[in-house]
Amino acid sequence: MSDDLQKALAGVRAEIDGIDAELLNLLNQRARCAQKVGEIKAEHGEAGHIYRPEREAQVLRRLQDANPGPLPNEGITFFFREVMSACLSLEQPLGVAFLGPLGTFSESAATKHFGHAARLLPQASIDDVFREVESAHAHYAVVPVENSTEGAVGRTMDLLLGSSLKICGEVVLRIHQNLLSNETDLSKITKVYSHAQSLAQCHEWLNRVLPNAQRISVGSNAQAAQKASEEAGVAAIAGEAAATRYSLPRLAENIEDEPNNTTRFLILGKHDAGPSGRDKTSLIMSAPNRTGALYELLLPFSHTGVSLSRLESRPARHALWEYVFYVDIDGHRDDPTVKAALDELAGRAAYLKILGSYPVAVY
Amino acid sequence: MSDDLQKALAGVRAEIDGIDAELLNLLNQRARCAQKVGEIKAEHGEAGHIYRPEREAQVLRRLQDANPGPLPNEGITFFFREVMSACLSLEQPLGVAFLGPLGTFSESAATKHFGHAARLLPQASIDDVFREVESAHAHYAVVPVENSTEGAVGRTMDLLLGSSLKICGEVVLRIHQNLLSNETDLSKITKVYSHAQSLAQCHEWLNRVLPNAQRISVGSNAQAAQKASEEAGVAAIAGEAAATRYSLPRLAENIEDEPNNTTRFLILGKHDAGPSGRDKTSLIMSAPNRTGALYELLLPFSHTGVSLSRLESRPARHALWEYVFYVDIDGHRDDPTVKAALDELAGRAAYLKILGSYPVAVY
Structure with missing residues (x-):
């Protein structure tokens, strides 16, 4: 690196260092405030109610409204969730039950809502997720309730009918479709496998980009990804989870025609x-x-x-x-x-x- | 919530809101500085060298040394990595290749080093991870190189011999062992399955807590977890990944006798x-x-x-x-x-x- 460049950078870096020092102090000052909140609540016999979903939502919305940029609101929300998660866990690390295994959309939803300081407790079934909170093994549950293309999640809705748990929050995750293949060139793709619904979701994109590829519907996007991982000239349409599960490169990303493909999750606890x-x-x-x-x-x-x-x-x-x-x-x-x-x-x-x-x- | 409590909390919450407003402005001020760094580098024809591992390490070490608490250094490091990751991705989102699938220790290492704003590119083999960076499909690679109990990762070492890639960083991940079982009571455990090495790692803990349980060694911790998910009275010793993969509750955590069980990863790029x-x-x-x-x-x-x-x-x-x-x-x-x-x-x-x-x- 040239001396000129070094000199030009030195000033900006000194400025960044100053900002970081301030950030460090403010983060710890905030953590001390959170501890004070815990103490006040304990004095009033409300020690169990550390996590306040409404307060968290208010804080995040206010910060989004006030955000001058250039950091996008999504980044700002991520930080402050994590800051609140870390401050909260100084008092009481939250146990969060969700439908495992790791790498599922449910895990993403849990982390998105509770931050990385929460203790994730993956469960084998939606029934188990409910049970963990009902039996007080976990503080909160994260369960999928509806998908914008596949509709309602029946098991969650049936369990809500009989459970004593309350809904205290919701998380909406955008679900993206990708074209996955070991081929590195779109012109090599002769077949595209996916679930019929996913093929339909990417209909226009396929017409435009792969008009001559044969479209073959299979039982699930994971099955499609498996085929793409085994056969030459084949691509699958599937989400992030399948891409990683079958270690398939993304030949094209976010190819859904309708950009609002989302899954909604509910946060359940003892109180709303x-x-x-x-x-x-x-x-x-x-x-x-x-x-x-x-x-x-x-x-x-x-x-x-x-x-x-x-x-x-x-x-x-x-x-x-x-x-x-x-x-x-x-x-x-x-x-x-x-x-x-x-x-x-x-x-x-x-x-x-x-x-x-x-x-x-x-x- | 009582009026008294509400009043007591109002003061602290106002303080928190003030801190958050300052944090918001500082984060964006920092992002603008990062943009300025990008501009200066572009003017000097160094636009490709946005990511500076040595600078990032210096910043994090200084903040750890200066951290007055109560937030732990681990939390502080997490935030600032994420802040730097977000600032960097305003310029140029980094593509990071690693050994997939998701939910592996390699993914944890990649996220720990590059933050959540990086673009993760899971690969099917260590060879592919190297190739992605050599062919400039990814900016950086994350590869395991040694485990404190299992020793060197041969494939990585062999590839290093022939590759043109340079090592520009390292990540050390602590690997924890857990006792996994569907049983909710330690007294119900009659058999403990695990890899011989893991059984050895938890020898003292087993002597102390489960002196009468039979210890049975199997081919891998994942295999042990599968047995625990199928049979009553059985527990497995395994890591987080197996717990989530088989949705097994952790009956006991961090049971390794030696708390320094770690895996070391290398960060590879075009430059050191x-x-x-x-x-x-x-x-x-x-x-x-x-x-x-x-x-x-x-x-x-x-x-x-x-x-x-x-x-x-x-x-x-x-x-x-x-x-x-x-x-x-x-x-x-x-x-x-x-x-x-x-x-x-x-x-x-x-x-x-x-x-x-x-x-x-x-x-």
């Missing part, structure tokens, strides 16, 4: 969250099996002007009702309009269970 | 690193096959007072020499004493290849 200013409330309701029953159940929301962001029906496993309805509404159950809607609903529904109020996913 | 103040130099040397040859090769180090931190012999695959020696020495090849030793060595060795000088692992 306080109001954060931008919240959702989830509930399960049912009515006797007669004409107009669902319509009547929706009236309270219409009366009070509360918006439904999701309505999903599932066959009931009791004899009493034919269907149960899973509903997400905008707002916190402590908001006056939401409270009014829920009070009215309680009078009409044969069955009503409030799963919890929680902050809308921060990013 | 400049001096950071605490460096290592790795080299490969060989001598004609005659009595006293190794002794003669070691003389230059003894003459100059340069310490060897590692010496490993491997059978040569050429006919000319019987053995090649892999040597790590303390110091940078630009340090006068190291330079003198290497100059003297060049005159004595039949074969000498300097693999690179690089900062000693930061944590």
